[in-house]
Amino acid sequence: MNKDNYITLIYKKLKKEISPEEQADLEKWVGTASENAQLQEQLTENWQLSKTALPPITIDAKKDFQGFKKRMQQHQAANTRNTKKKEAVIRPMNSRRRFLAIAAAIAIPLMAALWVFLPAPAAPITIAQTATGETKVIQLKDGSTVTLNENTTFTYPETFAATDRQVVLNGEAFFEIAKDATRPFEVQTEKASIKVLGTVFNVRSIATEPKIEVSVEEGKVQFSSTLAGKGVLLTAGEIGIYDLDKNEITESKVNHKNASAWKTKSLTYKNEPLKTVIADLAQHFKVKVSITNEAMKDCRITARFGEATPKSVLDYIVDVYQMELTEIDGQTFVLNGGVCE
Numbered sequence: 001m002n003k004d005n006y007i008t009l010i011y012k013k014l015k016k017e018i019s020p021e022e023q024a025d026l027e028k029w030v031g032t033a034s035e036n037a038q039l040q041e042q043l044t045e046n047w048q049l050s051k052t053a054l055p056p057i058t059i060d061a062k063k064d065f066q067g068f069k070k071r072m073q074q075h076q077a078a079n080t081r082n083t084k085k086k087e088a089v090i091r092p093m094n095s096r097r098r099f100l101a102i103a104a105a106i107a108i109p110l111m112a113a114l115w116v117f118l119p120a121p122a123a124p125i126t127i128a129q130t131a132t133g134e135t136k137v138i139q140l141k142d143g144s145t146v147t148l149n150e151n152t153t154f155t156y157p158e159t160f161a162a163t164d165r166q167v168v169l170n171g172e173a174f175f176e177i178a179k180d181a182t183r184p185f186e187v188q189t190e191k192a193s194i195k196v197l198g199t200v201f202n203v204r205s206i207a208t209e210p211k212i213e214v215s216v217e218e219g220k221v222q223f224s225s226t227l228a229g230k231g232v233l234l235t236a237g238e239i240g241i242y243d244l245d246k247n248e249i250t251e252s253k254v255n256h257k258n259a260s261a262w263k264t265k266s267l268t269y270k271n272e273p274l275k276t277v278i279a280d281l282a283q284h285f286k287v288k289v290s291i292t293n294e295a296m297k298d299c300r301i302t303a304r305f306g307e308a309t310p311k312s313v314l315d316y317i318v319d320v321y322q323m324e325l326t327e328i329d330g331q332t333f334v335l336n337g338g339v340c341e
Contacts, residue, residue, distance in 0.1 A: 006036070010043050035131040042129070042153050042170065128154045130171075135263070140165075143178035144185065149262050172204040174263045188226075192242050195222040201234075202260040212242040215259035225249060258284075267308040273298045274321075277313065285310045289333045296321065299340035 009026040012018040018026070030036045130136050130148045138146040141159055148154055152171025160166075165185040177185045179198025187194040189205035192212045199219025205212045214223045216234045223240040224231030225247065232251045234240050239259065242249045261267050261284045269277060275297040278289045287310045291297050299321060305313055314333060318325045323338040 007039075007043070010040050014044065038131075038151065039129070124158050126156055126158055128156075140178075142180060142183075142185075145176040147174040147263055149173060169203055169205060171206060172202070172262070174200075174202045174260050176200050191225065191227055191244060193222075193224045193226050193231075195224070196220065202263075204259070210244050212244070213239060213259065214242075215239040217260075223249060223251075261308065265307055267305045267313065269301050269303050271300050271302050274301055274317065277301060277317070281310050281313060284308075287331050287333065289314065289335065291335045291338075293323075293336065293338050296323070296335070296338040296340055299338070 006026060006029050009018060009022050012022065013026060026040075030040050128136060128138055128148060130150050130152050132150050134150050136148045138148065138154060138156070140146065140156065142165060144165075146154060146156075146167075149172035152169070152173060154171070154173060155168040157166075160183065163183060165180070165183050166188065167186070168188045170190065175185075175187065175196075177196055177198050177200070181197055185196050185198070187203055189203070189212060190207070192205065192214075194201070194203055194214055196219060199221060200217040201219075201221050202215045202217075203213070214221060214234060216236050216238055218236050220236075221234045221240075222231055223234055223242070225242060227247060230247075230249055232240050232249050234251055238251055238253055240249055240251045258267055258269075258280055261280065267277070267280060267284075274291065278291065278297075281287050281289055289310075301317070301320075303316060305316070310333070314325055314335070317323060317335065321338045321340065324336045326334040326336065328334065
């Protein structure tokens with residue numbers, strides 16, 4: 001079976017309609033690759049969200065697609081009516097819940113109904129995914145460009161509404177947003193919201209990490225918690241960090257350009273401690289580097305690595321600070337000794 005058939009089996013499993021034979025086939029497929037397991041996890045998450053937000057859509061070939069189209073028409077009509085009203089409009093859901101509900105309720109049935117049963121009608125909601133080691137560039141209809149890092153899921157409408165531009169991110173992405181003063185661009189993650197009019201910024205929201213990071217290269221960004229409503233206004237050169245355990249957002253001026261090193265392939269440091277370099281190597285290259293001499297961790301470095309690799313950065317540190325490098329297995333390194341000038 002191809003990927004589309006397994007998406008259908010995932011959906012049948014969620015509805016408790018899967019047969020023992022199909023269940024066995026699905027489990028075998030999920031176990032063959034981490035990307036398959038990730039896809040099942042993401043679709044399950046979307047399914048759970050849709051159960052709390054909107055009534056479920058029953059998949060039944062053409063009937064499903066007609067029901068889906070009716071839902072989208074109602075949603076678009078509501079948006080149109082709202083733009084014509086001068087007074088404030090009371091919405092049954094906030095913008096985050098509204099878009100998440102549509103994305104979650106539509107995602108699984110849409111993929112199953114459109115990819116498997118129907119020829120190929122245009123879908124108003126698109127889900128883009130990247131696997132391990134893969135990046136992807138998405139060109140949006142409003143002229144914005146979004147670059148996805150590996151293991152990322154990005155949900156967006158093919159055509160934005162008249163009053164806003166809302167997308168959903170699970171993972172990491174670099175955004176270059178076209179300016180539109182009448183329609184704010186909003187990135188929703190599981191526990192945070194990032195709203196802009198037109199700017200360049202990086203968002204890192206990894207489910208397994210205890211924080212969400214937003215770094216701004218150009219313009220201004222409103223970075224808020226969807227749980228407590230707290231937020232900060234970030235400008236170019238600033239980074240916002242949302243500590244999920246403390247439910248607290250802090251802002252600071254740091255070397256924000258290294259936040260998108262996964263995209264630019266470059267690292268730049270100006271009088272920064274070596275422990276910062278080690279942390280960046282771990283985040284962007286998934287390598288583990290240990291410094292045995294504790295005093296060296298705070299030793300300062302000023303350098304730029306145009307085509308950075310773990311080995312090129314570590315070789316530079318070894319030469320400049322008279323350290324010895326031991327390579328364990330290609331992903332694990334140990335720095336010994338050293339002189340901090």
